[in-house]
Amino acid sequence: MEFWFSEFHLPGLKYSLKVKECLYSGKSEYQRLDVFETEEFGRAFTLDGILMVTEKDEFVYHEMMAHLSSNIHPNPKRALVIGGGDGGTIRELARYDSFEEIHLCEIDKHVTDVCLEYFPNVAGILKSDERVKLYFEDGIKFLENKKNYYDIICIDSTDPIGPAVGLFKEDFYKLCYESLTEDGIVIAQSESPWYHLPIIKDVQDSFRKIFPISKLATASLLAYQSGFWSFSIGSKRYNPIEDFNLEKAEKIEKFTKYYNSGIHKASFVLPNYVKKIFR
Template identity: 35%
Template structure:
């Protein structure tokens, strides 16, 4: 399988993607980055051989981590993205003209640099938007030190290994809550519950102690194998109760075209199957 990249994130399960052409393969200070062409998914980005995003299906992940909290909030002006060096998350946030400022904190400048060169279809010019401030820093350190307040915080982290591990701690979540406005919303990437149940349980246990409204929602992303992916949701506001009719009005007013997100999918994503419900603390 010399022309395949095999992902070994899980102990008992692996997926592999065919490499039609290797475009980039280099080790940065923090991790090994690869970008290659695949016939089904287009350009694929891996960190230490774990799939991070693809040209083909990134829209599902990025739409569900951005439009769900922003449209639920209804008046988000300031957004913080932790991670997201490929620019896809910033791309979707900045589609909301009502968002006045986005701060993006990425630990690895190398990810940003090569994403601009090899994955420009993900950022689609987001790095040039005057509303975006890019900060190269450790996300946990930034969250601990910041005095700014945000309406929405999106934690677009890698899995809880290596540089991303500190972004799954109770301390980090506590600092994130402090950086939210009173009705602000925190959303997090929490892996595939069927394969990474402890990851979701631990985050939900922290959210339960921090937020009046804590839960998770789901989306199915083909290259995040093993079942639907979970996203953590925490807020002290009432955004979780917004109706599908209100969401539809806000979605129409935003004038955004999406390939996965709809107001109905938004509401339905919070309906959890039994095995995921049992992971709730």
């Protein structure tokens, strides 16, 4: 018998991983959750059949979310991750001693419970670091009560379908702006340059309207559609390229598997087919 998990990256593109064992399958109020032990990528976590975390490559996405943003703020004290109930982005944020509060606002507690059980190296930080506080709430409502509070906000959402639709809207980015301190920074995962350029353009257009500084970065990972992913940054004061802090990066890169001081700057260099969205 063979057991395969398949995800349709596009209607005519199917990506299939051979599965040794299905470790968990459940349903929350919001979505279906599965954990597989795969032959090639170790453990994998899916939401509604879409790969969210694999042991083999999760470090890329989580390091980029946390370090592209936190590096350029000279002294970030309060961070918020919206979505990201797996805890990976928080594991990376927690590497900075400057943080006094690191909040997670995840709509679906079931996600965090499952990840705590099956992905201790990703989610464990949610229990082990006392600066971390968990809120299982709607991110949009949560932000409405937090004005001028966070130095860093990471929008660690799923694709813009289902519960994450609202996290790709301009009104939500305005809320983020208001919840940031006067020199705060927001970073949002913004999908694949190969398959979702119109989404990236929308996010970037919104950021440009709202923030004095906005940038687009990319990284090469494995488990998300096309293997090439984008990150959108909106910033009130610091420039993600010019305000890059080499000293901070050199401390962090001792622990990271993808991010390093060269990668920080190189990630903002875009291929021509991506740059054309800014014309």
